[in-house]
Amino acid sequence: MRPERQALLAAVVGVSPSIADEAVRTDEEAGFPQESFAHLRHIGALRATLPESLGGLGFGYGSDGAVDLLKLFQELGEASLAVARLYEAHVNALQLICRYGTRGLQIRCAEDATAGELFALWVTDPQDGAAVLRSCSGGWRLQGGKAFCSGAGVATRALITAATEHGTQMLVISLEPGTRVQPNTIKLSGMRAAITGSVDLAGMQVAEGALLGAVGDYLREPVFSAGAWRGSAGALGGLTALIKLHRAEICKRQRGADPHQQARFGKMVMAHETARLWLTQAALRACLEDESDAAIVAYVNLARLAVEDACLQAMRLTQRGLGLGAFILGHPAERICRDLATYLRQPAPDETLTDAARHYFHANLPGAD
Ligand SMILES: Cc1cc2nc3c(=O)[nH]c(=O)nc-3n(C[C@H](O)[C@H](O)[C@H](O)COP(=O)(O)OP(=O)(O)OC[C@H]3O[C@@H](n4cnc5c(N)ncnc54)[C@H](O)[C@@H]3O)c2cc1C
Structure with missing residues (x-):
């Protein structure tokens, strides 16, 4: 295993007891695991899954990277399933950005992750009022919202999908903490600390540079x-x-x-x-x-x-x-x-x-x- 990845895994093992302790409290309160993410930020876990060319440690790239990322998720999931879920969304968003994004978007998002911004991945549409992207003067505007959004109100970046007249488009948006979260009418019995809620995106202006990949890329296999x-x-x-x-x-x-x-x-x-x-x-x-x-x-x-x-x-x-x-x-x-x-x-x-x-x-x- 590469020494930097070994060091990061050892650091995760080191903070795991604290993450496990917070899992008890945040389940009771249905609150976001702030301390756990402060630890993960501090040890560099939010940038660790970026490729080395973007300042990461290459977790998830190549055969060693695959096995190392499995260990990382297993360690986090053992400490707290909610933290693993939130981290999984962060990693998923960055992987899609690195695969489909322009170099400019990749660099911007890699800098954000390195600076400690938490990315979410919101792709599930509510039964009514699915997210729609329409062109307007100077760029694009969103209507509708997303459902089952983990990290709602806390994640400051989100990869979302929205319908356009040509198909599904991915985009990366920035959010201020505590904004755009709808009053929570759905309460899950488990994973309460993943704070999974509904997000209202209506009226949000989106610049051309925030669009990620081409229409249909989100659904591309494998x-x-x-x-x-x-x-x-x-x-x-x-x-x-x-x-x-x-x-x-x-x-x-x-x-x-x-x-x-x-x-x-x-x-x-x-x-x-x-x-x-x-x-x-x-x-x-x-x-x-x-x-x-x-x-x-x-x-x-x-x-x-x-x-x-x-x-x-x-x-x-x-x-x-x-x-x-x-x-x-x-x-x-x-x-x-x-x-x-x-x-x-x-x-x-x-x-x-x-x-x-x-x-x-x-x-x-x-x-x-
Ligand atoms: C803890 C947690 C966090 C989440 N966070 C996020 C998030 O951050 N962002 C996000 O986008 N989503 C999130 N989700 C939502 C998730 O991605 C899925 O959309 C959701 O879990 C699907 O749940 P479901 O069981 O209702 O699925 P369904 O697909 O509705 O499945 C329910 C059952 O119906 C069956 N079924 C499905 N379609 C049909 C059909 N057409 N006809 C007949 N039967 C059918 C399935 O096989 C299954 O047996 C989260 C979910 C969980 C549990």
């Missing part, structure tokens, strides 16, 4: 689907936390010699390792892009579902093994299960499975060509 591996990597961290917690509690209650508890724990370790192995391969395929788009997308889609299955199985086993204790408000297993169950609700899981199945009906099986 990036559109394959990027999901990073969210799964955060979830894997939550799974790691849950399994360690389960083990500690079973040992504390001196129930580890019971064969039923042993069988449950064995299955949990299998689920965790299955998820980790799938994700390592998914990360490599997504970051290296050395297969066909269809093969990358199908593999990562299945990896995403394999991680979902592993997490759901582990939650069921921990709830059975710890009993009612895992449902007591304030018990860490209760919070992690609530966060994990919410985080796993990612778009279109049915389609993800059937699309991948259709691919493998006609293509070589992974590792068996």
